[in-house]
Amino acid sequence: MALSKRSTFSHGVHIHDMKYLSKDKAIEVMPAPERVFISLAQHIGKPAQAVVAVGDIVSRGQLIGKADGFVSANVFASVSGVVEKIAPMRNPQGQMQTFIVIKNDNLDTTVTLDDIDKTDGKQIASRVGEAGLVGLGGAGFPTAVKINPPNPVDIVLINGAECEPYLTCDHRIMIENAEEFVKGARFLSIALGGAKIVVGIEENKPDAIEILSKYDDITVVPLKKKYPQGSEKQLIYACTKRKVGCGKLPATTGVCVFNVQTVKQTYDAVELNKPLYERVMTVTGKGINEPKNILVRNGTSYEEIVAFCGGLKDDARKIVSGGPMMGRVLTDLSGYTKKTDSGLLVLAKGEANELEPTACISCGRCAQACPMHLMPMYIDLFTNVGDYELANHYGAMNCFECGTCAYVCPAKRDLVGSVQLCKQKLREMK
Ligand code: SF4
Ligand code: SF4
Numbered sequence: 001m002a003l004s005k006r007s008t009f010s011h012g013v014h015i016h017d018m019k020y021l022s023k024d025k026a027i028e029v030m031p032a033p034e035r036v037f038i039s040l041a042q043h044i045g046k047p048a049q050a051v052v053a054v055g056d057i058v059s060r061g062q063l064i065g066k067a068d069g070f071v072s073a074n075v076f077a078s079v080s081g082v083v084e085k086i087a088p089m090r091n092p093q094g095q096m097q098t099f100i101v102i103k104n105d106n107l108d109t110t111v112t113l114d115d116i117d118k119t120d121g122k123q124i125a126s127r128v129g130e131a132g133l134v135g136l137g138g139a140g141f142p143t144a145v146k147i148n149p150p151n152p153v154d155i156v157l158i159n160g161a162e163c164e165p166y167l168t169c170d171h172r173i174m175i176e177n178a179e180e181f182v183k184g185a186r187f188l189s190i191a192l193g194g195a196k197i198v199v200g201i202e203e204n205k206p207d208a209i210e211i212l213s214k215y216d217d218i219t220v221v222p223l224k225k226k227y228p229q230g231s232e233k234q235l236i237y238a239c240t241k242r243k244v245g246c247g248k249l250p251a252t253t254g255v256c257v258f259n260v261q262t263v264k265q266t267y268d269a270v271e272l273n274k275p276l277y278e279r280v281m282t283v284t285g286k287g288i289n290e291p292k293n294i295l296v297r298n299g300t301s302y303e304e305i306v307a308f309c310g311g312l313k314d315d316a317r318k319i320v321s322g323g324p325m326m327g328r329v330l331t332d333l334s335g336y337t338k339k340t341d342s343g344l345l346v347l348a349k350g351e352a353n354e355l356e357p358t359a360c361i362s363c364g365r366c367a368q369a370c371p372m373h374l375m376p377m378y379i380d381l382f383t384n385v386g387d388y389e390l391a392n393h394y395g396a397m398n399c400f401e402c403g404t405c406a407y408v409c410p411a412k413r414d415l416v417g418s419v420q421l422c423k424q425k426l427r428e429m430k
Contacts, residue, residue, distance in 0.1 A: 006203060006222050006223060006224045007200075007221055007222070007223055007224070007238040007239060008223060008224040008226055008229065008238050009226075009229070009234040009235075009237045009238050009371060010371075011368065011369055011370055011371045011373065011404075012226045012227055012228060012229065012234070012369065012371050012404060013226070013227050013369045013404050013407060013408055014225070014226055014227075015165050015227050015325075015407065016165065017165045017166075017204055017225065018165045018166045018284075019165070019166065019167075019168050019171070019204065021166065021284045021285070021286070021291040022166070022168045022282050022283075022284045022291040022292060022293055023168045023171060023172075025168075025172075025291065025292050025293050026172070026176065026293070027169075027172050027173075027176055027280050027293045027294065027295055028292055028293065028294050028295070029294070029295045030294045030295065030296045030297075030300070030305065030308050031308075032078070032079050032104055032106070032108070032297050032300075033079075033104065033297065033299075033300050033301065033304050034103070034104050035084070035101060035102065035103055035104060036077075036078050036079050036101070036102050036104065036297055036298065036299030036300060036336070037089070037099050037100075037101050037299045037301070037336040038064065038065075038075060038077070038078065038099060038100045038101075038102070038298055038299035038336075039075075039091060039097045039098070039099050039299075039336070039338055040065040040075055040097065040098045040099070040100065041091075041095075041097040041098070042073070042075065042134070042140060042298075042338040042339045042340060043072065043073040043134040043140040043141070043142055043339065043340075044071065044134075044139065044140050044141045044142070045069065045070075045071030045072045045073070045141075045142060045145075046067075046068045046069045046071065046072040047065075047068065047072070047097065047098065048065030048066055048067055048068055048072060048073065048074060048075045049065060049066050049068045050064065050065055050086050050098065050100060051063060051064060051065065051066045052064045052083050052086075052100065053083065053086070054083055054084065054085060054086055055082065055083060056082070056083045057080075057081070057082055057083075058077040058080060058081065058082075058083060058102060059077065059080045059109040059110055059111045060077055060078060060079055060080045060108055060109065060110045060111070060277065061076055061077065061110050061111045061112055061113075061274065061275055061277060062076060062077045062111050063075075063076055063275075064076060064077050064083075064100050064102075065100065067129070067132075067142075070145065071142055071145055072142065073129075073132050073133070073134050073142045073144075073339075074129070074130065074131070074132035074275070075100075075132060075298075076132055076275045076276065076277040076298075077100075077102055077277065078102075078277040078278055078297035078298040078299055078300075079102055079104040079105075079108070079297060080104070080105055080107050080108055080109040080110070081102045081103045081104045081105040081106075081107075082102065082103050082105065083100060083101070083102055084101045084102065084103045085099075085100075085101040086098065086099070086100050086101070087099065087101075091335060092321060092328065092330050092331070092334070092335035093328060099299075099336075102299070112272070112273040112274060112275075113127070113130060113131065113269070113273040113274070113275060114273065115273060116270065116273075118187065118270055118271065119190065120190075121190045121191045121192070121193065122191075124187050124188075124190055124191040124266075124270055125144065125147045125148060125191040126144075127269050127270050128143045128144050128147055128191070128266060128269060128270075129142070129143070129144025130269075130275070131265070131268075131269035131274070131275040131276055132275050132276045132339075133262060133265055133266065133269060133276055134262070134276075134339055134340065135258075135259055135262055135340070136259045136261040136262045136265065136279060136339060136340060136342070137159060137170075137230070137259035137260075137261070137262070137340075137342060138322055138326065138340050138342055139259075139340070140339065140340040143258070143262055143266075146251075146256060146258075147188065147191050147192065147256070149192075149249075149251035149256060150249075150251065151251060151252060151254070152193070152254060153192045153193070153195050153251055153254050153255065153256045154195050154196060154254045154255075155195055155196050155197075155198055155240060155254060155255045155256070156185060156188050156189050156192055156195045156196070156197050156198070156256055156258065157198050157199075157200065157235065157236060157239055157240070157255050157256065157257045157258070158185060158197070158198070158199040158200070158257075158258050158259075158260060158263055159200060159230050159232075159235055159257055159258065159259055159260065160174055160199045160200055160201035160202075160205070160208060160212075160260050161200055161201065161202045161223055161229040161230035161235060162202065162205070162230060162260070163202060163225075163226070163227045163228055163229040163230040163231075164227075164230070164322070164323030164324070164325055164326065164327075164342075164343075165227070165323060165324055165325065166282065166284045166285060166323055166324060166343065166345055167282045167284075167322075167323050167342055167343045168282050168284070168293055169261065169280040169281055169282045169293050169342055169343070170259070170260035170261060170342075171205050171208055172280065172293045173260055173261055173264050173280060174201070174205070174208040174211065174212060174260060175207050175208050175211055177264055178211045178212060180264055180267040180268075180271075181212075181260065181263055181264050181267065182212070182215050182218060183267045183271060184263040184264050184265070184266040184267030184268075184270075185197045185199070185218065185258075185263050185266075186217070187266050187267065187270045187271075188256075188258060188263065188266055192256060195256070196219065197217060197218050197219065198218075198219045198220075198221060198239055198240070199212055199218060199219070199220050199221070200221045200223050200229075200230075200235050200238060200239040201220060201221070201222060201223060202222075202223045202224070202225045202226075202229055203222050203223065203224060203225055204225045209222055221238070221239045223235075223238055223239075227325060227402070227404060227407075228325070228326075228371055228402040228404060231371065231400060231402055232244070232250050232257045233250070233371075233372075234371050235257060236250055236253060236255050236257065240253070240255060242254070242255060246398055247398070261279060261280060261342075265279075276298075276339060277297065277298050278295055278296060278297045278298060279295070279296065279298070279337075279339060279341070280293055280294065280295050280296075281293070281294060281296055281337065281341050281342055281343055281344065282342065282343040282344075283305055283306070283308075283309045283343070283344045283346075284343065284344075284345055284346075285316075285320075285345045285346040285347050285348065285351065286313070286346075286347065286348035286351050287312060287313050287315065287316030287317060287318075287319075287346035287347055287348035287351070288306065288309050288310065288311075288312060288313065288316070288346040289309065289310030289311050289312070289313055290309045290310035291309065292308075292309050294308065294309075296337055297337075298337060298338065298339060299336050299337060299338075300336060300337045301333070301334075301335070301336050302319075302321075302330070302333040302334070302335050302336070302337070302344060303333040303334070305337070305344055306333055306344070306346070312346060313346075313348060315348045315349040315350075316346050316347070316348055317347055317348060317349050317351070317352045317354070318346075318347040318352040319332075319333065319344070319345070319346050319347075320343075320344075320345040320346075320347065321335065321341060321343075321344060321345075322341070322342060322343050322345070323342070323343055323345065324345060324347070325402060325403040325404070325407065326401065326402060326403055327343065327345060353412060355412045356412070357411060357412045357413045357414055358411045358412065358413075359411060360377055360380070360381070360411055360413060361410065361411055362377070363410060364377070365408045365409065365410065366404075366405035366406075366408060366409055366415060367405075368408075369404045369405060369407075369408045370404060370405055371402065371404060372395065372398055372399060372400065373395075374394060374395030374396075374398060374399055375394040375395060376394075376399075376405035376406075376415045376418075376419070377413075377415075378390075378391070378394040379391045379392075379394050379395065379396045379399070379415070379418055379419055379422060380413055380414075380415050380418040382394070382422075383396070383418040383419075383421055383422040383425075384418065388422050388425045388426050388429065389426075391418075391422045392422065392426055396419050396422040396423055396426070397423060397426065399419045399423075401416050401419060401420065403416050
């Protein structure tokens with residue numbers, strides 16, 4: 001069923017969503033590459049530990065990296081073949097990580113996990129960890145930790161907002177895999193003691209709202225189209241009117257939030273015994289020839305993905321891993337997909353901001369737009385003079401780097417960059 005009133009949160013910004021480029025493109029399966037480069041650090045927490053050696057023959061779905069500690073996640077082979085290399089390599093953000101390189105034998109020999117009792121909440125929670133599930137919206141927080149909250153939870157809230165402009169992979173899953181998605185939500189509900197299932201969906205996805213409203217045990221909350229509607233605190237408020245305190249976990253309000261694709265992958269893990277080794281991502285932007293939603297194996301090179309989508313246009317200017325607001329700019333296409341990759345965005349000339357920042361004109365727009373009610377201009381000002389504690393007085397550590405302030409800033413100041421620097425300096429000072 002669906003609520004009739006459209007909900008939202010205070011502040012935020014209205015952005016042209018640009019979803020028309022890919023929203024009607026059905027999910028295409030990208031052929032597996034000849035080689036996959038799989039990072040053991042695709043999640044928040046400790047990297048996984050390699051459990052295979054160079055020369056080993058592995059199957060698709062075989063465990064190759066074992067979670068190392070409570071906040072960590074298992075990693076699986078995405079093709080069958082031979083382990084060619086296990087070595088540290090630099091990821092696109094410049095961090096050194098251990099990668100496992102597998103040469104594909106193109107046989108797709110596949111192994112699955114064992115059957116479990118699908119009505120047992122404890123077994124479902126354990127399966128979510130065993131299958132290597134993490135927050136697939138980009139956060140990468142291990143789902144096994146989230147599904148074991150420190151206090152009772154009465155609402156499973158699914159983030160169907162997909163508020164990042166351009167991205168459409170969650171939308172496609174909700175309409176193409178509705179049945180699996182709903183079953184995945186029910187498994188999460190069982191694991192959380194029978195919590196009510198609520199799905200928040202922005203109004204620019206009326207087909208998803210209509211399809212999911214047909215399920216009596218699912219409450220669909222239509223949301224106004226506004227950024228960052230899908231961030232946890234804003235989504236919880238918009239859908240339940242519960243407020244998460246500063247520095248508090250969402251679960252303290254009795255709500256556990258999951259990404260659409262994490263829910264679908266829960267179905268895969270529990271019903272099909274399939275661990276996480278591939279995901280749907282959106283490849284889009286005016287700088288790519290054929291925008292698509294694709295099912296892609298973990299560890300596929302960005303270069304091959306771009307080729308599968310028709311290649312770059314001559315006026316391609318900027319490549320982003322993720323969406324334009326919270327994604328990371330890539331300097332080239334040398335990286336490889338990971339569990340958290342929801343999109344690969346290629347912006348063309350005129351689409352990407354190419355203006356240089358100028359001095360702050362104290363217009364206050366950044367503060368008016370900030371969904372956390374922070375003062376980004378002062379965080380920027382005091383970070384730039386090296387007074388990080390004063391910058392934090394204006395909320396640096398409460399910022400979740402949504403980019404809303406930078407988007408509305410007429411001076412094009414790098415406000416998110418200042419927040420990131422301030423946080424890093426405060427951590428070093430601790
Ligand atoms: S200060 Fe942080 S939370 Fe506020 S708008 Fe800027 S990036 Fe978003
Ligand atoms: S929006 Fe930009 S110019 Fe305006 S107050 Fe904020 S930082 Fe300054």
